[in-house]
């Protein structure tokens with residue numbers, strides 16, 4: 402039996418009891434009307450929660466989020482046209498790498514601690530036909546202003562593709578208001594499901610742009626055709642789709658605004674309660690989903706992450722590469738409340754040997 406750990410990672414995240422209950426069930430057969438009705442309902446619920454324009458569709462992929470990013474690059478980018486990738490960290494870089502790997506011409510727009518509310522500087526990139534962005538760059542905790550970027554894309558007739566994997570359910574997403582043409586989400590972040598399911602939401606504009614792909618498994622045209630009858634071309638992640646169905650109904654019943662507000666309050670509480678600690682927030686434009694932190698007393702972020710696990714059974718997220726000693730991350734996604742954040746807040750005060758007063 403694995404030891405109980407307190408998770409504050411941006412995937413997997415703490416799951417809800419209802420999700421765990423479905424996970425314990427026998428996987429049912431799926432080439433039938435029961436499954437089709439459930440998948441079609443998932444599609445409609447998702448489109449509603451995302452305020453997707455009419456005639457948008459959802460592609461369900463049995464894969465983690467990176468596969469959905471790769472599939473989007475293959476299915477939506479034209480080998481004869483130019484794309485620009487907003488690169489603010491590891492996930493922006495992943496889009497760049499995917500474009501290069503699949504021979505899709507792209508330039509990158511490097512970003513450091515800028516949410517792109519001012520899009521003037523992007524104007525050097527109006528000769529592109531597609532813009533790729535990670536709405537929340539999870540490696541640095543940077544949330545972009547998707548409304549401003551969407552307006553820029555609209556003004557310049559650029560297809561706006563958003564990886565919203567670490568935003569959905571915790572931070573505002575509105576495909577119409579933010580002028581998003583294609584959007585990627587995944588099961589194991591804000592949705593608080595196990596990893597293994599990704600979804601790509603395509604507007605009519607994006608569907609019109611589908612490219613012929615040399616690809617059997619991630620062919621969007623094939624997925625869309627099967628999706629019309631509530632099926633996927635190949636065996637789907639049946640259990641995760643059952644869990645998704647339950648979650649989407651619940652989020653929809655309670656209102657997504659309530660979920661975003663809850664994430665905002667949990668994140669706000671955490672940031673306020675750690676003010677006395679030698680930690681400083683790494684990003685000026687933080688999402689509700691996560692807080693990226695830098696130790697300021699010369700202590701190594703990597704060591705802190707290891708010590709929290711060894712001494713308190715708390716799992717926060719280390720960074721890789723150049724940031725590994727400077728940054729670690731605390732997620733606020735999934736089944737979390739202020740009491741759950743208190744476990745980490747208390748441990749951090751104990752670790753730094755600083756008394757925690759005025760607890761509220």
Ligand SMILES: *Cc1c(COP(=O)(O)O)cnc(C)c1O
Nearest residue numbers: 465466467492535537539566567
């Ligand atoms: C988690 C995440 C992904 C997907 O990563 P996988 O390891 O493939 O699940 C993609 N983009 C962003 C912004 C993410 O946070």
